[in-house]
Amino acid sequence: MSATVAQNVVPVDITVNGVEHHAEVEPRQLLVHFLRETLGLTGTHVGCDTSSCGACTIHLDGKAVKSCTVLTAQADGASITTIEGMATDGQLHPVQEGFWEEHGLQCGYCTPGMIMAASAFLETNPDPTEDEIRHALEGNLCRCTGYQNIVKAIQYAAKKG
Amino acid sequence: MVASVDAPEKMVGKAIKRREDPRLITGAGQFIDDLRMPGMLHIGLVRSPLAHAKIKSIDLSPALSMPGVVAAFTGEDFLDLNPLPAAWQAGGVTNHAVTPRVLAVNEVHLAGDPVAVVIAEDQYLARDAAEAVIVEYEELPVVVDAKKAAEAGAPQLHEEAPNNIVLEWSCGKDAEVVDKALADADVTAGLHIINQRLIPTPMEPRGSVARYDPGTGDYTLWITSQAPHVMRLLIAAFVLGIPEQKIRTISPDIGGGFGAKIFCYYDMPLTMAISKKLDGRPIKFFEDRVENYVSTTHGRDHISDVEVGATNDGKITALKVKTWANIGAYFSTIAAGIPTTLYGRMIAGCYKIPNIRVDVTATYTNTAMVDAYRGAGRPEAAYLIERVCDAVAAATGIDPAEVRRQNFIQPEDFPYDTGIGMLPYDSGDYERALDKALDLAGYTDLRAEQKRRIEAGEQKLLGIGLSSYVEVCGVAPSKWIGLGGEGWGAGLWESANIRVQLTGKTVVTTGSLPHGQGHETTFAQLVSDKLGIPYDDIQIKHSDSLGTPFGFGSYGSRSLTVGGTAIYKTTDKVIDKVKKLGAHMLEASEADVEFEHGKVFVKGSPDAAKSIQEIAAAAHVAYDLPEGMEPFLDETTYYDPPNCTFPFGTHVCVVEIDNDSGEVDIVKYLAVDDVGNVINPLIVGGQLHGGIAQGLAQALYEGAYYDDDGQLLTGSLSDYAIPKASQVPWYDLDSTVTPSPVNPMGAKGAGEAGTIASTPAVGNAVVDAVKHLGVNNIQMPMTPERIWTAINEAR
Ligand code: FES
Ligand code: FES
Numbered sequence: 019m020s021a022t023v024a025q026n027v028v029p030v031d032i033t034v035n036g037v038e039h040h041a042e043v044e045p046r047q048l049l050v051h052f053l054r055e056t057l058g059l060t061g062t063h064v065g066c067d068t069s070s071c072g073a074c075t076i077h078l079d080g081k082a083v084k085s086c087t088v089l090t091a092q093a094d095g096a097s098i099t100t101i102e103g104m105a106t107d108g109q110l111h112p113v114q115e116g117f118w119e120e121h122g123l124q125c126g127y128c129t130p131g132m133i134m135a136a137s138a139f140l141e142t143n144p145d146p147t148e149d150e151i152r153h154a155l156e157g158n159l160c161r162c163t164g165y166q167n168i169v170k171a172i173q174y175a176a177k178k179g
Numbered sequence: 180m181v182a183s184v185d186a187p188e189k190m191v192g193k194a195i196k197r198r199e200d201p202r203l204i205t206g207a208g209q210f211i212d213d214l215r216m217p218g219m220l221h222i223g224l225v226r227s228p229l230a231h232a233k234i235k236s237i238d239l240s241p242a243l244s245m246p247g248v249v250a251a252f253t254g255e256d257f258l259d260l261n262p263l264p265a266a267w268q269a270g271g272v273t274n275h276a277v278t279p280r281v282l283a284v285n286e287v288h289l290a291g292d293p294v295a296v297v298i299a300e301d302q303y304l305a306r307d308a309a310e311a312v313i314v315e316y317e318e319l320p321v322v323v324d325a326k327k328a329a330e331a332g333a334p335q336l337h338e339e340a341p342n343n344i345v346l347e348w349s350c351g352k353d354a355e356v357v358d359k360a361l362a363d364a365d366v367t368a369g370l371h372i373i374n375q376r377l378i379p380t381p382m383e384p385r386g387s388v389a390r391y392d393p394g395t396g397d398y399t400l401w402i403t404s405q406a407p408h409v410m411r412l413l414i415a416a417f418v419l420g421i422p423e424q425k426i427r428t429i430s431p432d433i434g435g436g437f438g439a440k441i442f443c444y445y446d447m448p449l450t451m452a453i454s455k456k457l458d459g460r461p462i463k464f465f466e467d468r469v470e471n472y473v474s475t476t477h478g479r480d481h482i483s484d485v486e487v488g489a490t491n492d493g494k495i496t497a498l499k500v501k502t503w504a505n506i507g508a509y510f511s512t513i514a515a516g517i518p519t520t521l522y523g524r525m526i527a528g529c530y531k532i533p534n535i536r537v538d539v540t541a542t543y544t545n546t547a548m549v550d551a552y553r554g555a556g557r558p559e560a561a562y563l564i565e566r567v568c569d570a571v572a573a574a575t576g577i578d579p580a581e582v583r584r585q586n587f588i589q590p591e592d593f594p595y596d597t598g599i600g601m602l603p604y605d606s607g608d609y610e611r612a613l614d615k616a617l618d619l620a621g622y623t624d625l626r627a628e629q630k631r632r633i634e635a636g637e638q639k640l641l642g643i644g645l646s647s648y649v650e651v652c653g654v655a656p657s658k659w660i661g662l663g664g665e666g667w668g669a670g671l672w673e674s675a676n677i678r679v680q681l682t683g684k685t686v687v688t689t690g691s692l693p694h695g696q697g698h699e700t701t702f703a704q705l706v707s708d709k710l711g712i713p714y715d716d717i718q719i720k721h722s723d724s725l726g727t728p729f730g731f732g733s734y735g736s737r738s739l740t741v742g743g744t745a746i747y748k749t750t751d752k753v754i755d756k757v758k759k760l761g762a763h764m765l766e767a768s769e770a771d772v773e774f775e776h777g778k779v780f781v782k783g784s785p786d787a788a789k790s791i792q793e794i795a796a797a798a799h800v801a802y803d804l805p806e807g808m809e810p811f812l813d814e815t816t817y818y819d820p821p822n823c824t825f826p827f828g829t830h831v832c833v834v835e836i837d838n839d840s841g842e843v844d845i846v847k848y849l850a851v852d853d854v855g856n857v858i859n860p861l862i863v864g865g866q867l868h869g870g871i872a873q874g875l876a877q878a879l880y881e882g883a884y885y886d887d888d889g890q891l892l893t894g895s896l897s898d899y900a901i902p903k904a905s906q907v908p909w910y911d912l913d914s915t916v917t918p919s920p921v922n923p924m925g926a927k928g929a930g931e932a933g934t935i936a937s938t939p940a941v942g943n944a945v946v947d948a949v950k951h952l953g954v955n956n957i958q959m960p961m962t963p964e965r966i967w968t969a970i971n972e973a974r
Binding site for chain 2: 114149152156
């Protein structure tokens with residue numbers, strides 16, 4: 019938020035993709051806007067205003083959450099991973115690799131959220147059935163792919179382990 | 180051994196992974212909401228809560244007094260901007276085209292109509308400030324239904340359009356001729372079909388960012404547009420009245436479009452005008468989803484009455500259709516072409532029908548504008564004719580597959596003129612696709628199982644739905660579609676430029692552009708094979724009016740068939756020059772050399788070849804060129820297609836319906852599509868998957884509804900049912916290949932086929948499951964409640 023509109027602000031300490039950040043934020047600021055506007059991590063997308071689409075999904079302390087439903091202030095002290103932090107040392111995460119291999123994306127707008135949701139899901143269920151995968155994506159909408167290749171992408175990642 | 184150079188790996192036809200993906204899977208995509216510019220301001224729109232009202236007064240002062248608010252304006256402040264253009268008015272008839280202004284003036288015509296704008300330092304504040312603006316309205320009566328809008332006494336939206344009628348259009352034979360054919364038919368059937376309103380819902384909403392340069396008077400406009408060159412033309416020539424070159428339009432990565440991002444929207448000139456008023460500060464508008472739902476275009480929304488006549492053996496002899504098409508509150512950019520050219524003229528589907536008459540009345544209502552949505556007119560036509568085939572099957576007692584077979588246009592009939600004003604269908608073998616689909620689906624066994632379940636009185640009924648579709652793609656020959664013909668207010672060609680640079684690295688610019696379809700991959704595959712240049716050395720550039728030749732953009736499944744052909748033809752020009760210069764370098768005559776796999780050599784002596792890279796370098800340095808040859812390998816093509824292309828196929832959907840609850844389960848979905856020759860099967864498969872999902876969602880889930888006051892009841896993603904992963908089946912894809920004779924690649928187009936085919940396949944399957952109970956029609960979306968009601972009313 020710019021200086022001209024600074025009202026009461028709250029201090030937060032948040033670790034994002036391994037980097038610690040200290041910031042003063044508006045109490046009402048959504049975490050997704052902290053990531054996108056304050057930190058410039060624009061890989062996390064916004065697709066709705068009803069927490070329906072999942073385009074904004076990130077990992078907060080290891081769990082997949084929709085960053086449009088969390089206030090920045092609530093994330094004080096948390097450790098966050100965004101899509102930008104998924105590849106390590108130039109090596110794609112297996113779920114990212116799966117999306118590329120299986121044509122799990124078209125426009126790519128839902129994709130970061132899908133990858134974050136799927137990777138958290140595979141942590142809890144490393145060998146899911148097709149049905150389990152489809153239900154795990156309940157909170158993530160894709161308008162382009164018809165989901166089949168997203169399912170295949172996640173199966174690919176599961177197989178890779 | 181034949182003397183030739185070693186063939187590199189062929190790229191065309193290969194399912195290679197997309198080169199677009201690395202940036203998109205790592206969060207490095209650049210969508211419009213990701214643009215960052217110093218001094219950028221955000222706009223918040225004040226939208227009318229009422230669907231029809233006079234604006235009595237607007238008080239901006241509460242917003243203006245908020246810290247961080249830079250300016251605020253009403254529609255009165257933009258009267259120097261013309262209303263948005265009506266670029267496609269239906270051919271041959273009067274169009275009462277009333278287009279919106281950037282902000283409504285005097286009167287609002289839909290809930291969500293923007294009436295004022297607030298500009299602030301950040302997006303939260305812009306929205307708060309917009310809410311603080313006080314607007315007084317005087318409520319007016321509302322109409323939302325396309326048919327009721329045309330009735331006597333209906334509320335009137337625009338003085339210029341008496342009885343709310345946008346246009347009345349028809350095609351086919353005289354009504355009397357078709358009436359007579361109906362009267363003479365052995366059997367007749369009637370259908371009332373509501374092709375419900377849908378909301379396109381690309382996952383990325385729409386937006387614009389504009390920056391005016393006070394020094395030069397030039398504008399740069401970033402837009403979520405499927406047609407940035409066309410937007411530049413329309414805004415310059417029709418809205419602002421300035422030369423085209425004063426505007427540079429750029430489409431960044433686009434998060435899906437499906438038609439909704441083709442059109443010229445208020446925010447484009449609005450952000451430009453505000454940036455100018457504010458001395459060049461960049462102005463950003465990005466819809467939230469609710470705004471996207473109320474004020475970006477919707478699709479479909481037809482009400483149709485259909486009569487069909489047939490012989491006892493299932494030959495369709497007459498088809499009469501009356502359709503009311505909802506256009507919404509204003510005329511959107513190409514709204515008139517959808518329910519006329521792309522719908523009425525495709526109503527015959529894959530069939531030889533001697534007597535057809537289609538009448539269309541398009542009306543204004545107090546709802547969001549309706550324009551092209553994936554398939555655009557063709558899904559409405561395909562749904563209608565495919566439901567008609569099943570109605571004929573029911574009326575004659577003949578199997579639905581046989582009814583289709585009886586009426587198919589035959590392979591030897593092509594090019595085939597349906598007689599209702601469409602261009603001749605290019606090529607097809609409809610029966611081959613049907614047979615393959617029936618065979619793969621195990622149709623005979625499915626019918627037997629269906630019968631068994633009925634006889635055993637089982638609770639789970641089986642329904643088998645067929646959809647044999649044909650669609651028109653690769654729009655379109657300019658002379659046919661243009662003002663003297665179908666009324667499109669421009670040409671519809673496409674462009675390409677290829678430069679093989681000094682280093683041999685090659686850049687292709689195209690007037691076409693992707694919004695998820697993978698052009699950067701497909702086009703590079705094409706060029707690599709044609710020029711023999713390694714795939715990795717070829718880059719496809721697009722979406723920027725400054726760096727690309729004028730093009731009409733991406734819609735109507737035209738990217739490959741028209742845009743790709745422009746590229747193909749450009750490679751031929753490059754090859755011509757390469758051969759000339761190569762011959763010169765080899766001190767041979769041009770007639771004696773050959774070009775193969777990127778090398779020029781004297782026939783029979785491939786070992787002394789000059790590579791295209793060497794020739795490109797020679798062309799660039801220009802030390803020794805043949806007499807009269809210009810330097811540089813740089814060729815451009817503007818390609819106007821001689822015809823459209825007509826993909827086709829048969830989809831089979833098998834559903835189980837619980838006859839107690841009406842629950843539907845798709846147990847099998849099989850698609851046999853013929854999209855001609857394929858460059859990248861992975862990408863085509865993806866297009867089909869996504870298309871099928873969107874089409875089946877119309878059949879089962881989606882519908883946009885307004886209440887009688889014109890309030891959108893399905894105004895958010897939690898109310899509008901776009902399908903989730905668990906709500907769609909596994910799609911089994913198969914194909915036949917009938918190359919199109921229209922373009923040198925033999926491609927037909929694949930972007931919309933799935934959507935067009937799947938709605939009727941699923942709809943027919945549901946009705947098929949309960950037809951033995953006496954149900955002959957169910958309106959979409961075929962929800963469990965509607966199915967349950969239909970079953971119980973029939974019982
Ligand atoms: S933006 Fe849609 S769920 Fe967060
Ligand atoms: S890839 Fe476009 S929304 Fe999923």
